[in-house]
Amino acid sequence: xxxxxxxxxxxxxxxxxxxxxxxxxxxSGRLTRISGLVMEASGLKLPLGSSCRxxxxxxxxxxxxxVGFAGERLYMMPTEDVYGLAPGSHVTPLEIPxxxxxxxxxxxxFRRAFDRAKHLPVGEQLLGRVVDGNGRPLxxxxxxxxxxxxxxxxxxxxxxHRAPIAQTLDVGIRSINSLLTIGRGQRMGLFAGxxxxxxxxxxxxxxxxxxxxxxxxxxxxxGREVKEFIEQNLGEEGLKRSVVVAAPADVSPLMRLxxxxxxxxxxxxxxxxxxxxxxxxxxxxxxxxxxxxxxxAVGEPPVTRGYPPSVFARLPQLVERAGxxxxxxxxxxxxxxxxxxxxxxQDPIADAARAILDGHIVLNRQLAxxxxxxxxxxxxSISRAMTNLITPTHLERVRRFKQLYSRYQRARDxxxxxxxxxxxxxxxxxAIEVHAPMDAFLQQEIEERADTGQxxxxxxxxxxxxx
Numbered sequence: 001x002x003x004x005x006x007x008x009x010x011x012x013x014x015x016x017x018x019x020x021x022x023x024x025x026x027x028s029g030r031l032t033r034i035s036g037l038v039m040e041a042s043g044l045k046l047p048l049g050s051s052c053r054x055x056x057x058x059x060x061x062x063x064x065x066x067v068g069f070a071g072e073r074l075y076m077m078p079t080e081d082v083y084g085l086a087p088g089s090h091v092t093p094l095e096i097p098x099x100x101x102x103x104x105x106x107x108x109x110f111r112r113a114f115d116r117a118k119h120l121p122v123g124e125q126l127l128g129r130v131v132d133g134n135g136r137p138l139x140x141x142x143x144x145x146x147x148x149x150x151x152x153x154x155x156x157x158x159x160x161h162r163a164p165i166a167q168t169l170d171v172g173i174r175s176i177n178s179l180l181t182i183g184r185g186q187r188m189g190l191f192a193g194x195x196x197x198x199x200x201x202x203x204x205x206x207x208x209x210x211x212x213x214x215x216x217x218x219x220x221x222x223g224r225e226v227k228e229f230i231e232q233n234l235g236e237e238g239l240k241r242s243v244v245v246a247a248p249a250d251v252s253p254l255m256r257l258x259x260x261x262x263x264x265x266x267x268x269x270x271x272x273x274x275x276x277x278x279x280x281x282x283x284x285x286x287x288x289x290x291x292x293x294x295x296x297a298v299g300e301p302p303v304t305r306g307y308p309p310s311v312f313a314r315l316p317q318l319v320e321r322a323g324x325x326x327x328x329x330x331x332x333x334x335x336x337x338x339x340x341x342x343x344x345x346q347d348p349i350a351d352a353a354r355a356i357l358d359g360h361i362v363l364n365r366q367l368a369x370x371x372x373x374x375x376x377x378x379x380x381s382i383s384r385a386m387t388n389l390i391t392p393t394h395l396e397r398v399r400r401f402k403q404l405y406s407r408y409q410r411a412r413d414x415x416x417x418x419x420x421x422x423x424x425x426x427x428x429x430x431a432i433e434v435h436a437p438m439d440a441f442l443q444q445e446i447e448e449r450a451d452t453g454q455x456x457x458x459x460x461x462x463x464x465x466x467x
Contacts, residue, residue, distance in 0.1 A: 029074070031089040037252065038297045039064060039076045041091045051094040051118055052076060056084045063094065063134075065254055068298040075298050077254040079134060119149040120262055122269040126243040127213070130230060133247040133259030150269050152261040154321060163324040165358075165385045169278075169333050172208020173201070174450035175376050175442045178459040179398055180361060180383045181390055184276060185324030185331040188383070189284070189353050191340045192363035192375075198337050199225065200446060201363070201374045202280050203233020206242065208449045211278035211333060213270045214242040217263030220256050220286025223248040253290035260287045264321045271330035279322055283337040288315060288349045304348045312348075316356050359383040372443055379406055394456065397463050404431040404463075405438060437462055 029043030031054060039054070046052070046066050053061045054076075062082060068075035076091075120135035121144045130138045137144060165183035182188060192198040206214050216234070218226050226246045234242060243266050247259030260281060267279045281287075288311050295308040302308050322334035336357065340350035354360055359382050367375035379402065387395065408431040414420040415432065422429060441462055444450060450458075 029091040041074045055090040117151045122150045130244040133255040163327045170210040170452045174455045177455035181386045183385045187334045189357040189360040190337045196363040207238040213277045215267045216244045217281040218246045253293040256290035274330045279334040285339040407431045
């Protein structure tokens, strides 16, 4: 038999097998109870994470997702408002159809979890677009094509197959490029309280970064901030190579979780294409709060300051999806904002995020109040991959900078009241001499871009000596 005939025979066999698995009738259940955001349904047996449609009396449907079960009852969370639902509404499963068979390709059965999860559109069509957590456009640029599509969950990446962090990434911020050097594939945390300037800093990174693609996930933030970030911080030029996934605070917690997973899936798609991606997620704390709302609603007991155990299980699952791909492939450099006032060790989310990330940048409110922008606290910030990315000479200058900066901060009160006698401490004398240039070095205007070469040249001019 010729290869052409054999390929068509296999296609017909695969189609026959796929049709034999089709159920000739549609199953449905009934809505029995709504308590807050948790809905209960009976008459259906669906796996965890399955999507359903609930019929609204009259005309219309509401989409929901199975988040738990107890005996014959299913616990569901809606992705939109539940106004108008009535007792006994029909609940039908929303199944993901398997891909159709193709000539010359083997059939791919749905055996893995990510095959059965929700698939949303990805690809080049998303560049310059603003979408919600369900893949629906929020701008007025027309609908999106559903092809290609990608699952919201992915298989855990084998850590032994990842490419090491070996190349620096230019983010356009002088203090970060020189003193907190970021590598491609690194996952950084941006720790800051509210109103300290983290959104402005993220917008500067998005405009000035050397990454090819930028994926921005605005999770649980104010709706007004979404528009301001796109128009003021990101800008028209930054939006052209960006994808913005917006799930503001007024949407359901399930939609906020889905928005974070969707932004990560888009970044994974471009990474698999060999592209270098910058993933910005604002914020990781709102993601954890959304998971807490869902877990507490279905009855999971809290263990740490009101956070159930599932929250701390979901955080590394989301963060570990970022990073480098295979050797010679693409990368995802991720920045996750964490809402933390100063160095609050009592905040469980900040403490957990600090442990699973590859470094953290702390924004200080006192610096922001003093007009010091960006308000990066160099003493509390660290990049764990920095030592493998920079030269020994650069590392010595960084150590010298931090040594002088810290020495001046410890003696700040003595200097202010005139209690320090010049000449008593040579290191402090040098710190006083270079404090003003160092302070100017750490500050940067919003419209100012400082690439890696300019940042290193400024650092070398500031501290020509070594330790």
